Amino acid sequence: MARPIWNGTISFGLLHVPVQLMSAQRSVDLHFRMLDSRDQSPIRYERVNAETGEEVPWKEVVKAFEYEKGSYVVLDEADLKKAAPESTETVDIEAFVDADAIDAMYYEKPYYLVPGKKAEKAYVLLRETLRRTEKVGIAKVVIRTRQYLAMLAPRETALVLILLRFPQEIVSADEYSFPAGTAAAHRVSAKEVAMATQLVEAMSAEWNPDDYKDDFRDKLQKIIQERVTKEGGKLRRLRAAEKLPDDAATNVVDFMALLEKSLGQGKRAQTKVTKKRATRSRARTVGASARRAQK
Template structure:
């Protein structure tokens, strides 16, 4: 069965808009387990119960609320969540292009594959090839469902990959842990030890072949499950599938004209950047309080 897009939208940089389909870039193969009562082997249910009445609450009656202090809540309506999200809910807008080496591994979170919409192949290949030529990656934002993410667009073979990035506030500073500082001299590592460790590493050096690595624990556990099935039997259920999504389409565009206009607009960027910095500068030497205002700078 063909995979379905998470959503159809556009990849935007400058004045160029490339219709794309956002497709999942990973396949999770975990084994899922249900909790059961050991006394009669009945499944254990998790019910949505009203804390005051003890009655089960249907999904349609459930709303989201934020606990701003112990026992005190403010209820959020769907329009509140929508208002907080980016205006361009189905646009991956590139805000900057940076060297790939500047993105630390700790920022990388989850991969997606960008598939060009109908008649969007030329723009897709144009961006892919210029990223390969320059060694840059695109940094922008994207809204998936009700959450906004920082994102990186990078070429991989013939595809454009979108990697979700963590925000700096989500990354733990390594200084919080007891990490040994200093080099070989401080830790009295002898030249012979360093040479032997280097020789060992070089003897194990190889090209990375992901096909050589398999989830061996899952394979062994699957064998145990199959053995149990022969003894106990099993029942299965079928989940309902989501409806098909529509294809993204576009008309033929003049890429040269759009690129020229984008470059012309970029000529005003230094002045605008200076103005923004001046506006953000505090009036006094007192440290400014951080506020979640970065989303308001995002252009529509």
């Protein structure tokens, strides 16, 4: 069984759900080693100084940012620690939004959130509430040394955590040129549209991911197996995964009391947000009036 990436909690309001963060994807790429064709010895890569051609030991390697072509600013460990997020191992839900409000362009990587021991009730409460309201939780989470934006959503009997891209990671469509206008503007006839529609309908089917295979990988795997068998080699077996430690038992909690208290805090927070928005709106109105007066 796979190892958890970390053991932590989902936090929303005053409720905390102990969970294990587990990867929901696996790499199926075939990895190759580079060998010297003359004697089949593995080739290793070295850190080489671009000016002298000499190998650089790890202790002399520093990290730097190229702020201009050929100009670098060196960052030390203290600088990196200042910027590093605090490792909390908590999925802090900041808001709930409509499940269909997030564009698929923002999706990056999926994880499973497996409930901790004796945390099933809280887990199911959150899962079924999300399903009933058709909402997803938007959260911040730290994995290893990086903070991510994430979406928490129900999927069958599981809760999944999907890492999201931040807006600055999405390339705007404005950076490219796309054909604007109607089909008629591009001399696409009604007959062509009708025939293309007919073709799409004829090729339509229910989505079943098992219908699709990585043909290249399958063929390459077969070639590798045939080569190993032909040359009398033996496949190496992976060691069995170590047994996962049991989660610590969680205390029995009064969910109704926590929900009522969280709801009260949420209403107060919403009132503050509404007041801030109203203040900003008035400020924009005054500013616009002042600019019109200046004109």
